[in-house]
Amino acid sequence: MRRITAILISLMVLVLLWECSAADPAFRYELAEVHPVAGRQGICTEAGYYWVSGSGTLTKYDADWNLVAENTEPFDGYTFEVNHIGDIDVYRNELYLGVEYFMDGEGKNIQIAVYDGDTLKLKRVFPFRSDTGQMECSGIAVDPDSRTVYMTSWIDDESSEYLYMYDLDTGDYMGRMKLNPSPKWLQGIACHDGHLYLTSDDGDADELAPDHMYRVDPSQSRETGTVQLEKTFDDVMMQGEIEGLTFDEERGQFLLLYNRGARIVAGMPAGFYEGYSEEIHEVYVYDIH
Secondary structure, X not given: OHHHHHHHHHHHHHHHHHHHOOOXXXXXXXXXXXXXXXXXXXXXXXXXXXXXXXXXXXXEEOOOOOEEEEEOOOXXXXXXXXXXXXXXXXXXXXXXXXXXXXXXXXXEEEEEEEEEOOOOOEEEEEOOOOOOOOOOOOEEEXXXXXXXXXXXXXXXOHHXXXXXXXXXXXXXXXXXXXEEOOOOOEEEEEEEOOEEEEEEOOOEHHHOEOOEEEEEEEOOOOOEEEEEEEEEOOOOOXXXXXXXXXXXXXXXXXXXXXXXXXXXXXXXXXXXXXXXXXXXXXXEEEEEO
């Protein structure tokens, strides 16, 4: 049964890649560095600093990847039960998090939370709209140009076919963007140079099949977004689970958080591959041309 499921997933990915392959990638990616980090979910950067999210942690690194701050209890101050942080973003030294209660592939109690970039403590929460169809939050991104906060959903249902938009200044819900075609198992999102970039856990580590990143070109109305294949991650140390992403505007680099070593079932670690006794989290740094 597992073999049949893997074949079906591979066929779905091949169809999606064929549909998304019409345009050339926006960049050529040259792997420059790999850094181990203490977090398995998200990555963002600003003003020479890097922030990494774990499922229940926040860490801050300086330009040389030295740990300078950590919060191992980031859920203090919530009125709803939450236990999970996805991919994150930063704007003007404030961290934007999609926080939720996540268990066995399902999410609830979604919160759009803003944290201080220095103390890593909760500052405020946006009012989340529960009637939008969004069933989970795997990633969040800030677009200062359009004053928009974007959110993704990982769950493999209709909710993952859209990006959900909130006003950066007021926190008001602005609508959702239909992805065409729609990648599955979205893990992270980033805004760069007028485009949106999505990481998708659409590979299969058991079959050594890589995950992918897609580029989204929003329509003028932002009701729809055309999706193109941007990069296949066949250059990682070991196939595992793709996670968050970010662009370093100052250094002209792309950063990807990638996990290896753990078997992932329904979005949660379930044992380890041969030769591993723990999951390893690494940030891949690419020069982009």
